Amino acid sequence: MLIWKCRDLNLDLTQHALVMGILNVTPDSFSDGGQFALLDSALHQAEQMLAEGANLLDVGGESTRPGAEPVCVEEELRRVVPVVRELTRRTKAMISVDTTKESVARATLAEGAHIINDISACRFEPAILDPIREYRAGVILMHMQGTPQTMQLNPSYSDVVTEVRNFLQERIQFLVEAGIAADSIAIDPGIGFGKTHEHNMILLKELREFQKLRKPLCLGVSRKGFIGQITGKPRNDRVAGSVAVACDALTRQSAQIIRVHDVAPTVDAVRMIEAIRLS
Numbered sequence: 001m002l003i004w005k006c007r008d009l010n011l012d013l014t015q016h017a018l019v020m021g022i023l024n025v026t027p028d029s030f031s032d033g034g035q036f037a038l039l040d041s042a043l044h045q046a047e048q049m050l051a052e053g054a055n056l057l058d059v060g061g062e063s064t065r066p067g068a069e070p071v072c073v074e075e076e077l078r079r080v081v082p083v084v085r086e087l088t089r090r091t092k093a094m095i096s097v098d099t100t101k102e103s104v105a106r107a108t109l110a111e112g113a114h115i116i117n118d119i120s121a122c123r124f125e126p127a128i129l130d131p132i133r134e135y136r137a138g139v140i141l142m143h144m145q146g147t148p149q150t151m152q153l154n155p156s157y158s159d160v161v162t163e164v165r166n167f168l169q170e171r172i173q174f175l176v177e178a179g180i181a182a183d184s185i186a187i188d189p190g191i192g193f194g195k196t197h198e199h200n201m202i203l204l205k206e207l208r209e210f211q212k213l214r215k216p217l218c219l220g221v222s223r224k225g226f227i228g229q230i231t232g233k234p235r236n237d238r239v240a241g242s243v244a245v246a247c248d249a250l251t252r253q254s255a256q257i258i259r260v261h262d263v264a265p266t267v268d269a270v271r272m273i274e275a276i277r278l279s
C-alpha cells in the first residue's frame, strides 16, 4: 500500500498515479512565457487543466528554471495567494504550492492548499516545516544540487542515483524527526536540477531504485531540456517526448505523481496504462 496523506485527503497511490498540472504565475516561466501572471488568466488555465483531468494543480510564483532571478517574498505572496484563494473558492481542486518560503507556505495553506512542493527539500527555510506540520499538509521533497542560479554550472556526482537517494532518505528522516507525519511525505529526484544530460538519463533509467524509500515519487520532466536534446524539438513541441518519459516511469511503477504542462495527453496515457495493468 502507498498512501499519501495531504491535510484531510488520504490518497491511495498503490495502483493509481496523479497528474499534476503546472500553473506558473510567473512573468518569466520558461514554458508559458509569463502569460499566466494575471489572476484571471491563471484561473482560466487552472479550470482548463481541471477539465482535462488534472488530479491536482501546482501553483508556483517563483520560476525555478536554471538561472532564474529569485523573487522576494512579498511579490511571491502577491502572485500565489489570490490564485490559491480563488481556486479554493471556485473549485474542489487539490492544490500544491511550489515554494521554498515559510510565509508563502503558511499563507497558501491558510487559504486551503493541500501540499507544499519544496524544490529545496525544506533546506532553504527550515521554518517551512512549521506550517506543514500545523496544517498536516502533504510535502514533496525534491533533490537539487545547488540553487536555480548555480545548479547547472558544474553538476557532479560520484554515483548520481545513490547520492540523490541518500539525500532524499536524509531529508525524510529530518522531517520525521521534526514531527512531520511520515505518510505525508513524497519524494522527487529533481530532473534537471543540478544534473547533466547523462545524470538525468541515469536517474530515469534507475528510477525503480527510489522505491526503496517507500514514498510516493513525483516526476517532473515536462518539456525539459533533455527531451529537446534527444528529440531535437523546441520547448513548445515536446508533448510526445514528455508523455513517453511519463509512460516509461508509470509502466515500471516508479512514479506516482506526474508533474506536467500538457494535462490531457498525460491523463490519456495514465488511463491507458492503468487500464491494461488492472485488466
Ligand SMILES: Cn1cnc2c(O)nc(N)nc21
Residues within 6 Å of the ligand: 060, 064, 098, 117, 118, 119, 140, 142, 188, 190, 191, 218, 219, 220, 221, 259
Ligand atoms: C517547480 N518544479 C519544476 N520542476 C520540478 C520537478 O521536476 N519536480 C518538482 N517537485 N517541482 C518542480
